[in-house]
Amino acid sequence: MKLEGEWVRSVARTESGILILDQRKLPWSVDWVELRSAEEAHRAIREMWTRGAPLIGAVAAYGLAMALQDDPLQLDATYARLAEARPTAINLRWALDQVRDAVRNLPLTERAEAALRRADALCDENVALNRAIGEHGLALLEELHARHPNRPLNILTHCNPGWLATVDYGTATAPIYLAHDKGLPLHVWVDETRPRNQGALLTAFELSGHGVPHSVIADNVGGLLMQRGQVDLVIVGTDRVTANGDVCNKIGTYLKALAAHDNGVPFYVALPYTTIDRSLASGDLVRIEERDAEELSWLTGPTQAGELATVMVTSSPAYNPAFDVTPARLVTGYITEQGVTARI
Template sequence: MSKLKTMTLEWTGDAVIFIDQRKLPLEEVYVKCTNHFDTFTAIKDMIVRGAPAIGASAAFGYVLGAKEFRGELGSEKGIDHMKKVKEKLASSRPTAVNLFWALERMHKTFLENASSDNTIDILEKEALAIAFEDIEVNMAIGRNGSELLRDGDTVLTHCNAGALATVDYGTALGVIRAAVEAGKRISVFADETRPYLQGARLTAWELMKDGIDVTLISDNMAGWVMSQGKIDAVVVGADRIAANGDVANKIGTYSVAVLAQRHGIPFYVAAPLSTIDLSTPTGKEIPIEERSHKEITHVQGIQVAPHNVKCYNPAFDVTPWNLVTGIITEKGVVRPPYNVTLKNLFD
């Protein structure tokens, strides 16, 4: 029985264990999920987050769902059970397309092998393949993106698209890691990324652990820092990329892209092919998750806003394709017209 252990998650064969990203960087707490409902909760409550990590986590949750069934998985009841497992996991978060991609891949594998004597072993092998492929893909994204950065560059990031957002290595932070590994001196300005503070809590923590020079700023400082000539490039991740190149990413990304264009700074998106959704024509069709208002009214459990104030808390925004300089994938860097170049990646 194969196992997997990275900074983000561990697969033991009977459980998937996550580092609780809500507690970082002050505490390293681990959450053990032994069934698909626990995995659903871990994804929904952002114990694990980041589009590629969500996809791999859901794949392991699907395996746990298969292990829960007492009976013949190939039976009508077994097939109905696995359909419900897939639907439950898919309902955890609506924006990250990797979630649906991974579950479709797992369910297809199940249906093709439902009558096998070792269905669960086959499903476990597929989930592990998704996880290990993600690591290889991230490293390829890193290599391709690192060529866009020069020795001495300073990069602005938004949210966390590092090892914690993937199975390992990262997408946007993978580009930075690969450039550093290639011998380039790279510095990073990390947006704090309100309201969930993934930049302050996670990106800064990851980069400091790797010994990469990082400076934390609040989100509303980005424009001023750019105007001071301190930023050479912006590199962010993505949760879904539409067929025309519109990019859904953590709320605040759109503002950063507008500011980058205003200051003549290249704005790159680093993402695997599994994040590109050719079935979604434009960003207008991407569902945007709205999360609890408490994420705005409270900071780390401390209330900072008046009681009963009206709130609006979309977790993501959409950056139009014409603000994106290039999209860095495992197959290379593509540029506009994205409705052509993105499609070519799959041909």
């Protein structure tokens, strides 16, 4: 997507590794970081230099390939190391499975190159999947706009379901980008998404770069907007959808689904097939990642002088679960690469 006027992907191969954006510094500083080993990939995923279920899967796939370049016998050990970097998002383990299965039965001398080819293919597939999600979602947005053709379509998002969370296009943002490029008038309400403010920092950054009209709102504003009729639909991404359709996504998604249900606002989840986990019957079986309390109690941003500073917002003990689960009964539909469906 567009970054400083140029079309880029969020991960790119180099001669010695891969390039990713250090998302901890966005939007204040656009810094590309080269990862040259599996351990650097693990650190980038764990410390959230890179984030978003499909993207961390891609980075992990390259991390496993880089480990095999150093030592083709490190397949299983590196797989296990990378798989535990973020426990909730299913795409991470799925991507590692894809690379491991592609090389397991090959001679040791062929493993590294085959792993890189598979990682490259996973990235290309993710772009194609997200583009297809965007096209199916575009038809939905056009249908909804036709009901109120004299005003922009108001869409509410949560967290960052954009190209920074994938290889390109994003999931929930893919229909938004395609609709904007086609000239459909729309406006996006962007939840700030505490505790890491991934909506205010990342989604808003993306939409600004693409020229999409939007407003950042506090997480608790969405219900009021829905009551006032100022939200036509909610579209979110997801880190895992279980076999019954329960949706595990960034903490706060469940509350948006409840508000949407209470106000008759359609609630859609955008996802590729790689995010479906049919091994789990329901969302109450998903392991919810609990992250460092400092993500909640400290904030980083520029001062009036333009210098980045980190400040404490509370000195009390904090509890920081990263995800919640939205029951399938609250989901209007799922926007997938195959189309819009009421069931997974």
